[in-house]
Amino acid sequence: MVNRTVDYGVYLVTDSTPAVLGDCSLTQVVEAALRGGVGIVQYRDKNCSHEDAVTTARELHVLTKRFDVPLLVNDRVEVAVEVGCEGVHIGQDDMSFDAARRILGSEKIIGVTVSCEEEAIRACEAGADYLGIGTVFATQTKKDTKSIIGPSGVSTILEALKESGHGAVPTVCIGGINNSNAASVLAHDGSSRKSLDGLAVVSALIAAPDPAAAARQLLGTVLTAKMPQVVRTVAGTTPLTHNMTNLVVQNFAANVALAVGASPIMANYAEEAPDLAKLGAALVINMGTITPDGLRNFIQALKAYNDAGRPVVFDPVGAGATAVRREAVQTLLAAGHYAVIKGNSSELLTVHGGPSVTERQRGVDSTAVLSISERARLARDIARQHSCVVLLTGPTDLISDGRRTLRVDNGHELLGMVTGTGCSLGTTVSAMVGAFGEDALVACLAATVLFGVAAEMAAVRPEVRGPGTFVPAFIDELYGIRKATTAGDLQWLSMAKVQVVNADEK
Ligand SMILES: Cc1ncc(COP(=O)(O)OP(=O)(O)O)c(N)n1
Numbered sequence: 001m002v003n004r005t006v007d008y009g010v011y012l013v014t015d016s017t018p019a020v021l022g023d024c025s026l027t028q029v030v031e032a033a034l035r036g037g038v039g040i041v042q043y044r045d046k047n048c049s050h051e052d053a054v055t056t057a058r059e060l061h062v063l064t065k066r067f068d069v070p071l072l073v074n075d076r077v078e079v080a081v082e083v084g085c086e087g088v089h090i091g092q093d094d095m096s097f098d099a100a101r102r103i104l105g106s107e108k109i110i111g112v113t114v115s116c117e118e119e120a121i122r123a124c125e126a127g128a129d130y131l132g133i134g135t136v137f138a139t140q141t142k143k144d145t146k147s148i149i150g151p152s153g154v155s156t157i158l159e160a161l162k163e164s165g166h167g168a169v170p171t172v173c174i175g176g177i178n179n180s181n182a183a184s185v186l187a188h189d190g191s192s193r194k195s196l197d198g199l200a201v202v203s204a205l206i207a208a209p210d211p212a213a214a215a216r217q218l219l220g221t222v223l224t225a226k227m228p229q230v231v232r233t234v235a236g237t238t239p240l241t242h243n244m245t246n247l248v249v250q251n252f253a254a255n256v257a258l259a260v261g262a263s264p265i266m267a268n269y270a271e272e273a274p275d276l277a278k279l280g281a282a283l284v285i286n287m288g289t290i291t292p293d294g295l296r297n298f299i300q301a302l303k304a305y306n307d308a309g310r311p312v313v314f315d316p317v318g319a320g321a322t323a324v325r326r327e328a329v330q331t332l333l334a335a336g337h338y339a340v341i342k343g344n345s346s347e348l349l350t351v352h353g354g355p356s357v358t359e360r361q362r363g364v365d366s367t368a369v370l371s372i373s374e375r376a377r378l379a380r381d382i383a384r385q386h387s388c389v390v391l392l393t394g395p396t397d398l399i400s401d402g403r404r405t406l407r408v409d410n411g412h413e414l415l416g417m418v419t420g421t422g423c424s425l426g427t428t429v430s431a432m433v434g435a436f437g438e439d440a441l442v443a444c445l446a447a448t449v450l451f452g453v454a455a456e457m458a459a460v461r462p463e464v465r466g467p468g469t470f471v472p473a474f475i476d477e478l479y480g481i482r483k484a485t486t487a488g489d490l491q492w493l494s495m496a497k498v499q500v501v502n503a504d505e506k
């Protein structure tokens with residue numbers, strides 16, 4: 001079983017036949033799909049010679065390594081060995097799993113095709129690193145498919161995996177999946193069964209007129225579909241959120257944490273941090289009312305959480321407003337690692353610290369003048385700089401982990417008329433990242449969309465007449481979405497406005 005974290009969200013399986021690839025270059029198409037956010041690539045060529053397969057796989061491996069994405073080879077274990085790529089995908093009629101594992105060793109990824117519950121459980125028992133479940137829909141790309149199982153067949157297999165204790169084995173499904181049916185394939189009853197980790201596609205990307213755009217669209221659908229899982233995990237595990245936060249928002253942030261199903265503790269004394277981290281908490285460092293003593297406590301707590309391997313969210317409130325705050329930001333950034341850095345444009349320009357600080361800051365209000373593309377690039381660059389997820393808040397929120405960058409267009413202007421909504425979003429992010437550590441980007445996305453949608457729902461309630469009546473309605477809506485999601489009602493998801501963006505776009 002391999003140790004590395006693999007993003008199975010959008011899984012590209014290649015096809016070099018003219019019917020699918022046309023007269024395009026395979027490497028150019030794969031590169032475009034990687035730019036669009038593909039998280040894993042499988043080189044699949046049923047016809048070419050061993051030598052040609054090794055040559056092409058080597059070219060693809062150069063590319064995938066540049067994007068830090070694993071490359072697998074379909075069926076041809078000897079090609080994978082020669083190229084030294086990250087693994088193979090084998091079907092039921094290919095080399096046996098045990099033989100492949102003996103040849104490849106324990107570090108390589110081996111995925112297995114399954115089309116029924118028995119095959120799925122057998123593959124997991126053998127030690128498969130992930131399962132490719134199919135065939136979902138009939139497809140022109142593979143004519144020799146055995147059984148078309150449809151989304152309900154996928155559900156049956158996922159249920160069986162969960163029941164048999166193999167719920168942790170990642171799964172993708174394959175066969176006829178494209179941007180028109182992806183959402184319905186991923187949609188499920190929303191209560192308890194295991195979710196798919198991603199979608200494997202051939203023609204939806206290889207034959208797409210713009211593979212990068214097609215990959216971005218698929219990725220957006222996959223990430224949106226994962227949000228209920230985050231909300232449910234928080235509701236089901238009641239994660240502890242440890243807030244070292246400012247004086248203004250403590251009560252509100254604690255109420256928001258309770259509404260989303262987390263357990264808040266507001267504790268500014270760092271000596272408590274090691275115990276809270278051991279209890280599985282996630283920490284929020286919010287420097288809204290910074291003091292010398294507060295700064296010392298932040299640094300000590302940050303180290304305790306880093307030592308315990310628990311996530312820390314940094315909310316550099318008012319970062320650029322004074323020399324004291326600018327220095328505190330640099331001190332805190334140098335003191336340890338953050339899972340998430342959250343702030344408005346002005347704050348994050350200070351965090352970035354580059355020459356492009358074009359904004360002025362009044363108090364803690366953002367006076368952002370950056371375009372959406374500039375903000376996307378800023379979020380992406382900071383995420384790379386600090387190996388973390390960045391949440392750049394504003395009328396349009398931008399979220400990036402350095403590879404995938406998203407925009408969220410949910411929210412309501414009333415959120416900006418109440419003190420503490422931004423800080424309590426930091427608290428919510430900590431709860432979600434604490435509970436759903438497997439993908440901090442998805443956790444941040446869920447928190448941001450949940451906030452935005454709850455605000456939109458609250459704002460149209462008949463009793464809401466302004467900021468004062470908005471606050472209780474907003475907390476009620478957060479609570480209502482949590483309750484609905486755990487009961488399997490995902491209507492709120494249709495309000496999500498999530499798009500994957502190209503952070504390189506000028
Ligand atoms: C991710 C993924 N799932 C299933 C398959 C199908 O593999 P297989 O059964 O070996 O069929 P062929 O690809 O060899 O036709 C796959 N390739 N990838």
Ligand SMILES: Cc1nc(C(=O)O)sc1CCOP(=O)(O)O
Pocket residue numbers: 013113133134135136138139140141142145174175176177200201202203204
């Ligand atoms: C490679 C492959 N395996 C399948 C299976 O069911 O095991 S279906 C398939 C082809 C999928 O191509 P497209 O995304 O273009 O439909």
